[in-house]
Amino acid sequence: MTAGPCTLVILGVAGDLTRRLLMPALYHLAVDGLLPDAFRIVGYARTEVTEDELRARLREGIVAQVSSALDESRLDWLVSRVTYVQGAFEDEAGFDRLAAHLATLDQDAADGGHHLYYLATAPEFFEGVCRQLGDRGLLDESGGAWRRVIVEKPFGRDLASARALNAALASVMDESQVYRIDHYLGKETVQNILVFRFGNGIFEPIWNRRYVDHVQITVAESVGVETRGGYYDETGALRDMVPNHLFQLLTLVGMEPPSSFQPAALHDEQAKLLQAVMPIEPSACGVNTVRAQYAAGRLDGESVPGYLDEARVDAGSGTETYAALTLAVDNWRWAGVPFYLRTGKRLAAKRTEVVIQFRRAPLALFRQSDVAAPSANQLVLSIQPEESISLEFAAKVPGPEVTTAPVRMRFCYEEHFKIGGRTGYETLLYDAMTGDRSLFKRADVIEAGWALVDPMLQAWEANACSLVTYPAGTDGPAEADALLGRDGRRWRPV
Numbered sequence: 001m002t003a004g005p006c007t008l009v010i011l012g013v014a015g016d017l018t019r020r021l022l023m024p025a026l027y028h029l030a031v032d033g034l035l036p037d038a039f040r041i042v043g044y045a046r047t048e049v050t051e052d053e054l055r056a057r058l059r060e061g062i063v064a065q066v067s068s069a070l071d072e073s074r075l076d077w078l079v080s081r082v083t084y085v086q087g088a089f090e091d092e093a094g095f096d097r098l099a100a101h102l103a104t105l106d107q108d109a110a111d112g113g114h115h116l117y118y119l120a121t122a123p124e125f126f127e128g129v130c131r132q133l134g135d136r137g138l139l140d141e142s143g144g145a146w147r148r149v150i151v152e153k154p155f156g157r158d159l160a161s162a163r164a165l166n167a168a169l170a171s172v173m174d175e176s177q178v179y180r181i182d183h184y185l186g187k188e189t190v191q192n193i194l195v196f197r198f199g200n201g202i203f204e205p206i207w208n209r210r211y212v213d214h215v216q217i218t219v220a221e222s223v224g225v226e227t228r229g230g231y232y233d234e235t236g237a238l239r240d241m242v243p244n245h246l247f248q249l250l251t252l253v254g255m256e257p258p259s260s261f262q263p264a265a266l267h268d269e270q271a272k273l274l275q276a277v278m279p280i281e282p283s284a285c286g287v288n289t290v291r292a293q294y295a296a297g298r299l300d301g302e303s304v305p306g307y308l309d310e311a312r313v314d315a316g317s318g319t320e321t322y323a324a325l326t327l328a329v330d331n332w333r334w335a336g337v338p339f340y341l342r343t344g345k346r347l348a349a350k351r352t353e354v355v356i357q358f359r360r361a362p363l364a365l366f367r368q369s370d371v372a373a374p375s376a377n378q379l380v381l382s383i384q385p386e387e388s389i390s391l392e393f394a395a396k397v398p399g400p401e402v403t404t405a406p407v408r409m410r411f412c413y414e415e416h417f418k419i420g421g422r423t424g425y426e427t428l429l430y431d432a433m434t435g436d437r438s439l440f441k442r443a444d445v446i447e448a449g450w451a452l453v454d455p456m457l458q459a460w461e462a463n464a465c466s467l468v469t470y471p472a473g474t475d476g477p478a479e480a481d482a483l484l485g486r487d488g489r490r491w492r493p494v
């Protein structure tokens with residue numbers, strides 16, 4: 001269904017996110033007929049460009065990203081919706097111009113005065129920009145028009161800063177107006193975790209400690225820090241990935257069935273799951289966490305430098321580019337089932353997946369034979385690069401002898417539904433326009449995540465757990481293998 005009329009205000013319209021992800025996503029929505037006729041885009045940034053130049057740039061960005069045949073008329077329509085206000089985030093006069101521009105646009109009332117603000121900029125500007133908007137009444141919903149703000153990650157860099165950001169947002173708007181975005185949640189497979197678990201009768205009965213041996217969550221990247229060395233060196237893998245992407249997957253896989261698919265019900269269950277995770281005390285960080293940095297290595301046949309030789313990285317940096325942890329979820333469903341999480345840069349491949357490893361069969365059938373024990377069933381929810389679900393099970397190898405081999409049943413989104421090339425932002429932008437907050441993150445869920453990560457950050461910063469290295473282009477450090485190995489388990493290869 002087409003979204004209702006509204007104006008999307010992109011604060012940071014000249015940036016990479018807008019060009020590479022937001023505009024292509026809006027284009028896909030336009031092609032799918034999901035954008036209203038009364039839709040406008042107002043851009044705000046410092047860059048001195050004319051509206052025509054900005055439109056040409058954004059058009060180029062869409063053409064470069066879209067893989068399917070271009071629908072020129074929808075593309076023309078979309079870029080024709082763009083207007084621009086030039087100004088800095090620190091500049092009161094710039095926001096006055098923005099407010100005046102919006103007031104003029106609102107006069108024709110076609111968009112109903114509904115505004116969706118997108119903070120497509122670095123996090124240090126989030127508070128200031130929201131205050132500027134609030135001061136000009138742009139977040140005021142008392143006139144009947146809705147006003148929503150999409151906030152990009154990162155949502156703080158520790159518990160204290162996340163709380164401060166949430167408090168700053170709460171001082172100028174209601175929590176219901178805040179849409180904290182994590183674009184992983186726009187991926188079909190991520191959303192499908194809920195449908196898969198709760199929409200199918202066969203999986204939920206076995207989704208618990210009685211049948212599940214352990215869970216692995218992997219977010220592996222093959223890229224290094226590229227041009228983001230300065231930012232990354234201040235951040236590290238733990239902060240950058242764990243409280244957002246990995247915990248998002250953890251909550252969807254681990255949470256209890258919500259009473260409905262309403263946002264509040266989903267968010268309540270996500271918060272409860274995080275509250276059930278046992279914090280890793282600083283004294284246990286040496287045992288339950290692995291902190292590592294990539295050294296020089298080879299990837300796709302090419303030599304690649306180590307982290308310390310990357311541009312804008314401190315030569316003596318102790319920042320981790322890899323993190324692995326074992327978490328215990330202390331509730332009725334998961335007691336005794338370890339959740340192993342890992343993420344890293346410059347690994348052998350780009351891969352995001354959740355592996356549910358089931359317990360082994362009792363083996364009674366094979367006791368008398370010299371057949372190797374069949375491997376345990378694995379359900380793999382693959383999120384990147386391909387969006388798919390596969391189930392591994394043992395089958396008999398044809399022939400007179402009884403031997404088994406693991407085989408796979410596989411469902412691939414793109415092949416089945418014939419959709420591809422989506423950025424993940426399509427669903428999220430559409431949901432924000434239609435007021436569905438289910439896939440956005442609530443303040444308390446963010447804080448519950450940071451509350452778990454904070455003790456690890458502190459222990460790591462105090463060097464309570466030594467920093468190890470791994471060669472670029474591998475599956476990570478040997479210490480991460482040992483983390484599972486001592487429990488008699490193994491990572492699924494990256």
Ligand SMILES: NC(=O)c1ccc[n+]([C@@H]2O[C@H](COP(=O)([O-])OP(=O)(O)OC[C@H]3O[C@@H](n4cnc5c(N)ncnc54)[C@H](OP(=O)(O)O)[C@@H]3O)[C@@H](O)[C@H]2O)c1
Binds near residue numbers: 014017021090121122
């Ligand atoms: N890029 C991605 O792939 C990606 C993916 C996920 C999330 N994100 C998040 O999205 C946000 C934006 O990332 P990005 O990559 O688009 O950053 P970026 O390329 O650096 O763009 C930042 C934008 O903010 C504007 N800006 C910066 N300082 C400003 C100031 N003082 N006053 C007014 N405008 C200012 C810039 O405008 P001028 O150029 O005119 O100065 C530019 O339009 C970040 O929070 C990032 O973490 C990015």
